[in-house]
Amino acid sequence: MKNITSLIFAAVFAVVLLWWVSLPSKPATVVISENASAKQIAEMLYGANTISSRTLFRAAVKLSGRSKSLKAGTYFIPARTSIFGIIRMLSSGRGTYIKVTIPEGFTAREIADTLSAKGIINKDKFLQMVSEKDLEGYLFPDTYYFDRNLPEQVIVDKMLREFEKNFTHPMQKRAVELNMGKKKIVTLASLIEKEAVLPGERAHISGVFYNRLKKGWMLESCATVQYALGQHKTTLTYKDTKVNSPFNTYRCYGLPPGPICNPGRDSINAALYPEQTEDMFFVAAGSGTHVFSRYFSEHIINKIKNKKKKNQAR
Numbered sequence: 001m002k003n004i005t006s007l008i009f010a011a012v013f014a015v016v017l018l019w020w021v022s023l024p025s026k027p028a029t030v031v032i033s034e035n036a037s038a039k040q041i042a043e044m045l046y047g048a049n050t051i052s053s054r055t056l057f058r059a060a061v062k063l064s065g066r067s068k069s070l071k072a073g074t075y076f077i078p079a080r081t082s083i084f085g086i087i088r089m090l091s092s093g094r095g096t097y098i099k100v101t102i103p104e105g106f107t108a109r110e111i112a113d114t115l116s117a118k119g120i121i122n123k124d125k126f127l128q129m130v131s132e133k134d135l136e137g138y139l140f141p142d143t144y145y146f147d148r149n150l151p152e153q154v155i156v157d158k159m160l161r162e163f164e165k166n167f168t169h170p171m172q173k174r175a176v177e178l179n180m181g182k183k184k185i186v187t188l189a190s191l192i193e194k195e196a197v198l199p200g201e202r203a204h205i206s207g208v209f210y211n212r213l214k215k216g217w218m219l220e221s222c223a224t225v226q227y228a229l230g231q232h233k234t235t236l237t238y239k240d241t242k243v244n245s246p247f248n249t250y251r252c253y254g255l256p257p258g259p260i261c262n263p264g265r266d267s268i269n270a271a272l273y274p275e276q277t278e279d280m281f282f283v284a285a286g287s288g289t290h291v292f293s294r295y296f297s298e299h300i301i302n303k304i305k306n307k308k309k310k311n312q313a314r
Contacts, residue, residue, distance in 0.1 A: 027079045032090065034072045038062075041070055041090070050077045050086065057083050066091045074147050097145040102159075104141045104264030105193040107227070111139055111262065115146075115155065126152045137186045137259025138163045166265050174272045183258070189271040190259035194223035197288030202270035204292060207277040217280070219249040227260035285309075 028048045032041055038061045042054040051057045060083045061067050071093035077086060098118050102111055108130045116123040129152055130136060140162035146155060167182065175185045188209060196202045212219055226232055228245035241250040246257050263271075279292040281299035283306055291302045 028077050029074060030077060031074050032070070032072050036070070036072065038067050038070065045086065048077075050081070051083055057086075060084060061087055064091075097147055099143065099145055101143045102139070102141045102262070104267065105190075105261045106139075106141060107261045108136045108139060120146050120150070121152050121155055126155070129153065129156055134258065135160070137183075137190055137262055139262045140166055141262055141264050167268065171268065171272060178272070180271075184255055185268065185271045186263065187255045187259045189263035189267040190261045191219070191221050191223055191255075192270050193263040193267040194226075194261055195221060195282075195290075196267070196270075199266060201290055202267055203273060203275040204277060204279070205282060205290070206270040206274035208279050208282055208292065210274045211277070211280050213254065215280075216253065218251075218253055219255070221249045224249040224256050224260055227256075 026049065028050045030044055030048045030050060032044060036044070038058050039054075042051070042057045042061075045051045045057060046054045061070070064084065064087055066087055069091040070087070071090060073093060074097075075089055077089065081089075098120060100114060100118060100120065102114065106114070108127060112121065112123045112126045112130075115121040115126065130139070133156075135156065139156070139159040142159075142162050144158065146158075167186075171185075172182060175181055178185070180188070188206070191209065192202050192206050196205050209219055209221075222236055224247050225236055225240055225243060228243045228247040229240060233240065241248070244251070246252055247260060249256060277292070278294050280294055281296065281302075282290040282292045283299065283302050285291045285302075285306055286309060291306070293299045293302055
């Protein structure tokens with residue numbers, strides 16, 4: 001009796017082992033197109049060496065009753081996944097999505113670099129689309145889950161929808177109350193996003209910008225100079241502030257012609273609800289803080305103090 005049991009166990013083990021060895025030994029990524037039939041999906045899977053038999057796959061799909069449940073998407077199929085395991089994966093729709101976090105204040109170029117590095121977009125196509133449609137400022141910073149091989153337009157549309165979702169009707173109404181409009185608010189928010197480091201200072205910086213706009217002063221935002229230069233510099237020179245660009249608020253009055261980055265919701269709120277202040281100036285004081293002042297003479301003193309502090313720290 002023991003010998004028979006041992007023989008049965010050995011036979012079952014051999015069958016399982018043979019089945020295991022017959023499964024594809026390498027992982028694969030497979031793109032299932034929209035409205036693909038079970039026959040077409042079988043061809044895709046067979047071409048990617050994830051199944052050994054197209055006929056067996058189609059029979060298994062029919063047997064499982066999931067012929068109409070297989071969903072389009074990009075799927076990462078681990079090595080030695082069975083046919084039924086693949087069917088469960090495709091019918092669940094849980095494809096291979098890439099998690100991407102776009103921080104507040106990223107420019108369109110920085111977003112393109114991030115997405116391109118993860119193999120999601122063609123960088124040149126993405127930037128061309130953003131440039132042609134003037135979308136800087138409206139690519140909402142958030143954490144996204146993108147499928148591979150999506151057209152650049154789909155990626156852009158997703159980010160624009162997030163912007164519209166976050167720039168609510170009350171926000172639009174408030175922008176009208178301020179005689180600013182959406183574009184001006186987003187442009188101002190982009191300056192606040194780049195200038196503010198500490199969240200608690202956003203509204204104060206916004207208040208300073210509003211004061212300067214009301215008096216017809218130049219905004220003199222270093223962040224706009226960085227954008228005009230097309231590169232980040234730790235320290236700007238006097239020559240840098242003279243760069244010939246409509247975005248340079250050291251040369252041009254009022255807001256720049258458009259956003260200089262893609263601001264987050266908090267900076268947009270700061271642009272909509274500035275702090276009531278008499279301050280007209282601010283200067284970076286280290287560790288992300290700023291020193292604010294009402295008069296130019298105070299501002300000069302603060303700049304000198306800040307410069308001495310920097311020199312002592314070296």
